[in-house]
Amino acid sequence: MLSYILRRVFQSVLVLLVVGLVAFAMFRFVGDPVDTMLGQERTMQDIERLRESLGLNKPFFIQYWDFLVRAVQGDLGISYRQGRPVAEIIAERLPATLELAAVSGAFALIFGIVFGIFTAIRRDGFAANAIMTLSLIGVSLPTFLIGILLIYVFAVELRWLPSFGRGDVVDLGWWSTGFLTQSGLVALILPSITLGLYQMTLIMRLVRSEMLEVMRQDYIRFARARGLKDRAIHFRHALKNTLVPVITVTGLQLGSIIAFAIITETVFQWPGVGLLFINAIQFVDIPVMAAYLMLISVMFVAINLIVDLLYVAIDPRLRTDGKGA
Amino acid sequence: MTRFLLFTSTAALLALPAAAETFRWAGTTDPQTMDPHAVNSTPVLGFLNNVYEGLVRRGRDMAIEPSLATAWEPIGDGAGWRFTLREGVTFHDGSEFNAEDVLFSYRRASSEEADVRSWFAPVSDVVVVDEHTVDILTSSPQPLFPDSIANWMMMDAGWAEANGAELPSRDTENFAMRNANGTGAFMLESRQPDLETVLVPFEGWWGEADHGITEAIFTPIQNSATAVAALLSGEVDMINPVPVQDAERVDANEGTRVIRGIESRVIMLGFAHDHETLRNGAENPFADLRVRQAVAHAVNVPAILQTNMRGSAEPAAQLVAAGTSGYSDANGERPAYDPEAARALLAEAGYPDGFAFDFSCTNDRYLNDESVCQAIVGMLAQVGLDVTLDAMPVSNYWPQLREDNFDMYLLGWSPGTFDAEHPIRFLVHTSGDRLGTWNFGGYSNPRIDALLPVMQSEIDPVARQAAMDEAAAIIQDDMAYVPLYVQPLLWGVRDGVSVTQRPDDFFILRWVELE
Numbered sequence: 001m002l003s004y005i006l007r008r009v010f011q012s013v014l015v016l017l018v019v020g021l022v023a024f025a026m027f028r029f030v031g032d033p034v035d036t037m038l039g040q041e042r043t044m045q046d047i048e049r050l051r052e053s054l055g056l057n058k059p060f061f062i063q064y065w066d067f068l069v070r071a072v073q074g075d076l077g078i079s080y081r082q083g084r085p086v087a088e089i090i091a092e093r094l095p096a097t098l099e100l101a102a103v104s105g106a107f108a109l110i111f112g113i114v115f116g117i118f119t120a121i122r123r124d125g126f127a128a129n130a131i132m133t134l135s136l137i138g139v140s141l142p143t144f145l146i147g148i149l150l151i152y153v154f155a156v157e158l159r160w161l162p163s164f165g166r167g168d169v170v171d172l173g174w175w176s177t178g179f180l181t182q183s184g185l186v187a188l189i190l191p192s193i194t195l196g197l198y199q200m201t202l203i204m205r206l207v208r209s210e211m212l213e214v215m216r217q218d219y220i221r222f223a224r225a226r227g228l229k230d231r232a233i234h235f236r237h238a239l240k241n242t243l244v245p246v247i248t249v250t251g252l253q254l255g256s257i258i259a260f261a262i263i264t265e266t267v268f269q270w271p272g273v274g275l276l277f278i279n280a281i282q283f284v285d286i287p288v289m290a291a292y293l294m295l296i297s298v299m300f301v302a303i304n305l306i307v308d309l310l311y312v313a314i315d316p317r318l319r320t321d322g323k324g325a
Numbered sequence: 326m327t328r329f330l331l332f333t334s335t336a337a338l339l340a341l342p343a344a345a346e347t348f349r350w351a352g353t354t355d356p357q358t359m360d361p362h363a364v365n366s367t368p369v370l371g372f373l374n375n376v377y378e379g380l381v382r383r384g385r386d387m388a389i390e391p392s393l394a395t396a397w398e399p400i401g402d403g404a405g406w407r408f409t410l411r412e413g414v415t416f417h418d419g420s421e422f423n424a425e426d427v428l429f430s431y432r433r434a435s436s437e438e439a440d441v442r443s444w445f446a447p448v449s450d451v452v453v454v455d456e457h458t459v460d461i462l463t464s465s466p467q468p469l470f471p472d473s474i475a476n477w478m479m480m481d482a483g484w485a486e487a488n489g490a491e492l493p494s495r496d497t498e499n500f501a502m503r504n505a506n507g508t509g510a511f512m513l514e515s516r517q518p519d520l521e522t523v524l525v526p527f528e529g530w531w532g533e534a535d536h537g538i539t540e541a542i543f544t545p546i547q548n549s550a551t552a553v554a555a556l557l558s559g560e561v562d563m564i565n566p567v568p569v570q571d572a573e574r575v576d577a578n579e580g581t582r583v584i585r586g587i588e589s590r591v592i593m594l595g596f597a598h599d600h601e602t603l604r605n606g607a608e609n610p611f612a613d614l615r616v617r618q619a620v621a622h623a624v625n626v627p628a629i630l631q632t633n634m635r636g637s638a639e640p641a642a643q644l645v646a647a648g649t650s651g652y653s654d655a656n657g658e659r660p661a662y663d664p665e666a667a668r669a670l671l672a673e674a675g676y677p678d679g680f681a682f683d684f685s686c687t688n689d690r691y692l693n694d695e696s697v698c699q700a701i702v703g704m705l706a707q708v709g710l711d712v713t714l715d716a717m718p719v720s721n722y723w724p725q726l727r728e729d730n731f732d733m734y735l736l737g738w739s740p741g742t743f744d745a746e747h748p749i750r751f752l753v754h755t756s757g758d759r760l761g762t763w764n765f766g767g768y769s770n771p772r773i774d775a776l777l778p779v780m781q782s783e784i785d786p787v788a789r790q791a792a793m794d795e796a797a798a799i800i801q802d803d804m805a806y807v808p809l810y811v812q813p814l815l816w817g818v819r820d821g822v823s824v825t826q827r828p829d830d831f832f833i834l835r836w837v838e839l840e
Contacts, residue, residue, distance in 0.1 A: 029721070030720060030721070031718060031719075031720025031721040031722075031724065032720060032721075032723065032724040033720070035719075035720070035723035035724070036719075036720060037364075037440075037495075038365075038440055039364065039365025039366055039440050039441070040365070040738075040739075040741065040751070040763070041365060041441075041443040041444070041741060041751070042440070042443070042762065043443070043758055043759050043762055044758045044762060045758055049437075050495075053495070053496065054496075078496050078497065078498070081357050082357055082358070082502075082518050082519075083357075083358060083363075083494070083495065083496075083497075083498060083499065083502050084498050084502070084518070085498065089518075148550050148551075148554075151550075151551065151554045152554060155554055155555075155558045155560075156554050156557045156558045159558055159559070162558075162560060163551060163554040163555045163558050163560060164544070164546055164551050164552075164554075164555050164560070165544065266547060266548055267548055267550075267551060268551065269544070269545070269546045269547065269548065269551055271519060271520050275519075275547070276519070278547070279519065279547070282689070282718070282720065283720070284720045
């Protein structure tokens, strides 16, 4: 067991290092930061001096090595655009993204399961068909368009909800939260729906098909034969057995919610790390881009590692050092 | 917690009968620093013009007027300029503004770390004569020196030293990046980079303030569709810019309107004058004047303005817009749209069937840049030119141009000094380390190189304008660039707000009037 864990951790670190190398190799294609950093009245000497001081003249693997050496010491560098430590900027922006991801994840899970059960039980009903059709539209429209559409309906026409920003936030130590003010809560609604819509559709369809599958099983038939109430059959017997794959998928999707937040954050001017990343690309702010990509890949690798380890815990057949076999 | 307290306290203020006028505005780009000497860019200098002030400033018509200096006069026969400082001016923290602050601001702004140091290239020394008199000595006569320092902002020596911000910095954090202490009409109340910047009026300002604003909040909104939505829903009072395609909507909407103006930025075509070959390996036809003239005649600028700019822009004949100082009235005619003449010129140059080349273009720098370039590709195809469009983000664009990796390219230029000498210095003078630094195509004309020092040092305005006229004529005759149009300024405001647009795209908060 221990050797399995060690091997998986080692593999994860390797993946991280490769991601970083690829990222640094790509930065050259994003552009050259010196032009945006210096104004139009710069001289060629200014350009050369800046390139030199930023280390941009070095080959990318040396730049990557320098980054790693400093990152290991906890120094992620200074943002080219803001002139502040990258770690500080990311720590400032992360709560916004995590809160948004949490709310849209909860939205996707709750509505996905409710709608999934509903459309499975009332398979041929009008409402179920309407939900299925609408969800198809929701999943085929790009996030950007859905966001703009929601803004125009709920912010411009109805004026119920704000079109941008995070509202007022309360600082709790190093964490800033929008959960404690009314404007903060209201501001979460549209971005959460925009971000969670795709995942909601996914979960809904998964629950629906699992549920339909389970409903055909013998034990459901026997439950009916025993004269149990529909409610008990649906929720106690059928639902429980559909949730196992749903939980797995939800766990894996959490990472992509955070990663996909980039587009939603741009549309709603949501001050999270995704918007920070978009800014960084436009400015060719290499330290911020590098830190963000490393953060996201650490997250994905960690989630996958945890899932793998959970499987091992659940399924004894995967334990290779096994007394079990 | 402070933000929360601020929220509740403003809510309390709103409940009082005295009208608190909060003005909210949004722009695409957050000013990346509050340090007035660190970055030479419109978002930063435009924003900080509300907080800091220079010795001189530009009025609504871009004319130079007194600010922290009440008068200035040349010293001797072009040895420099003597500035008389305004008395009784205080910084936001209460300390007095005097000649020592000018000297300090000169040292700071001309240091290696400052992006604005090129403004001080002709300055040899700054001498404090007395508490309210400063001499700025120049190595050669500089008739336009006061015009060139309108954005050189004064910082308090004592404040900077007390906070360790004696120099701007690029690779460490600096107190002046997030805090400000100017003499301007507004004080920096709070600053959250990329999120929100709050200004409040400075009670001790030396000038007359009649804007009626008690608090001004700037929020960057990058996505233009979101910014338009925020204006239409009344969440902000003003946005800059309004996308060209949304202008009619904002006008048609009840309660909002578009303020239209002309930016000083001229959009033009540049050519590979000195390349041996095109990117595809063929011989470079752009070395031939007739080919460049053919391009100029083939591009239908009125049609571009009609379709891509929806009638908001103006055609350009020179590298600066009409009305800019030094503009040559004698050369106000741009090449007419004439595809027949273009075909004839191409045939004469030895390309009766046209030729193939690449057209480099930005897709995120100028208003509708990529769609304008696509239109140009279509127009050139009609005279037989087989153009491949190579559109890319600006962060890739400048490196490509600097590496001479282009055949023909799109360029926009806004003269920082608001004078016609500026584009000649950067775009037309023979390319070198300090001069011609944006002359990517390698155009070179010894007469232009000889005229530039005259424009920079000639005291007599008539002789100076003669040099300007001659240079403008040479640039047109040589077709060094093909100026296309002057980019429009489109700001959206809600009813009851009036603003003043300046061609340098600076938003001056004290000119806002709220009804």
